[in-house]
Amino acid sequence: MDFTKPETVLNLDNIRQALVRMEDTIVFDLIERSQFYSSPSVYEINKFQIEGFQDLSFLDWALLQMEKVHSQIRRYEAPDESPFFPKAILPPILPPINYPKLLANYSDEINVNNEIKKFYVEEIVPQVSCKIGDQQENLGSVSTCDIECLQAISRRIHFGKFVAEVKYQNDKENYIRLIKARDVKGIEDSITNSVVEGKILERLIIKGEGYGIDPSLRYSQNPQSKVKPEVIAKLYKDWIIPLTKKVEIDYLLRRLEDEDAELVKSVV
Numbered sequence: 202m203d204f205t206k207p208e209t210v211l212n213l214d215n216i217r218q219a220l221v222r223m224e225d226t227i228v229f230d231l232i233e234r235s236q237f238y239s240s241p242s243v244y245e246i247n248k249f250q251i252e253g254f255q256d257l258s259f260l261d262w263a264l265l266q267m268e269k270v271h272s273q274i275r276r277y278e279a280p281d282e283s284p285f286f287p288k289a290i291l292p293p294i295l296p297p298i299n300y301p302k303l304l305a306n307y308s309d310e311i312n313v314n315n316e317i318k319k320f321y322v323e324e325i326v327p328q329v330s331c332k333i334g335d336q337q338e339n340l341g342s343v344s345t346c347d348i349e350c351l352q353a354i355s356r357r358i359h360f361g362k363f364v365a366e367v368k369y370q371n372d373k374e375n376y377i378r379l380i381k382a383r384d385v386k387g388i389e390d391s392i393t394n395s396v397v398e399g400k401i402l403e404r405l406i407i408k409g410e411g412y413g414i415d416p417s418l419r420y421s422q423n424p425q426s427k428v429k430p431e432v433i434a435k436l437y438k439d440w441i442i443p444l445t446k447k448v449e450i451d452y453l454l455r456r457l458e459d460e461d462a463e464l465v466k467s468v469v
């Protein structure tokens with residue numbers, strides 16, 4: 202997939218392949234996070250005094266600083282990247298890349314990163330960390346690991362915009378009818394593919410076991426996976442897939458605002 206070549210992006214097979222590849226990143230990032238304690242101090246609002254920052258956690262502060270730097274190296278110019286702190290990002294130092302317009306004008310306004318951060322902190326961290334509690338010497342490492350996890354999960358979920366654009370273009374008549382009727386349930390049914398979802402969950406169990414167990418211990422008795430594969434599959438089932446669908450639905454509900462947009466056509 203190449204964002205300067207629209208025909209490689211607006212293609213459902215390619216998008217699904219990219220989503221499969223992102224599973225690897227997410228599983229490995231969660232394995233990295235599993236080395237550390239849950240570390241509630243990282244997520245507690247105002248736990249550390251940081252001049253000029255109020256009502257933020259240490260993670261928020263670290264993520265905001267990271268996004269400032271990443272914006273300057275052009276991260277958020279890419280149509281598949283969505284910042285957690287859109288108001289804080291800075292202009293790129295590198296010259297702009299003129300990406301072809303693949304998504305509707307309002308697409309940057311569809312951003313579920315606050316919901317992602319909430320379920321990550323409340324649901325994922327307690328389930329994947331090796332132990333509940335703080336470990337003072339690792340709080341910085343925890344925050345860098347969290348940033349990796351959050352960015353990977355965010356990219357995966359916001360990929361729903363590309364899925365939605367392709368589905369819209371491939372079945373315009375049906376979607377225009379559903380959008381005009383504000384039929385959210387109808388849109389949800391029409392974007393849902395239970396076979397694809399089932400395969401994702403099956404594959405995550407295999408990946409969780411494959412990547413989480415040291416290959417040299419594979420044939421020893423009861424090798425333990427670093428993150429329970431069922432936990433990863435359940436996180437996808439309860440949070441990652443539903444939020445991807447929410448992004449798809451939110452994108453489609455507004456799609457007629459941009460009916461005449463000169464978007465690059467998808468490849469059927």
Ligand SMILES: O=C(O)C(=O)C[C@]1(C(=O)O)C=C[C@@H](O)C=C1
Pocket residue numbers: 217220364392393394395397398401441442443445446449
């Ligand atoms: O692959 C699709 O068609 C998608 O819409 C993506 C996705 C997912 O999150 O992986 C979401 C909804 C579908 O039910 C299947 C899979």
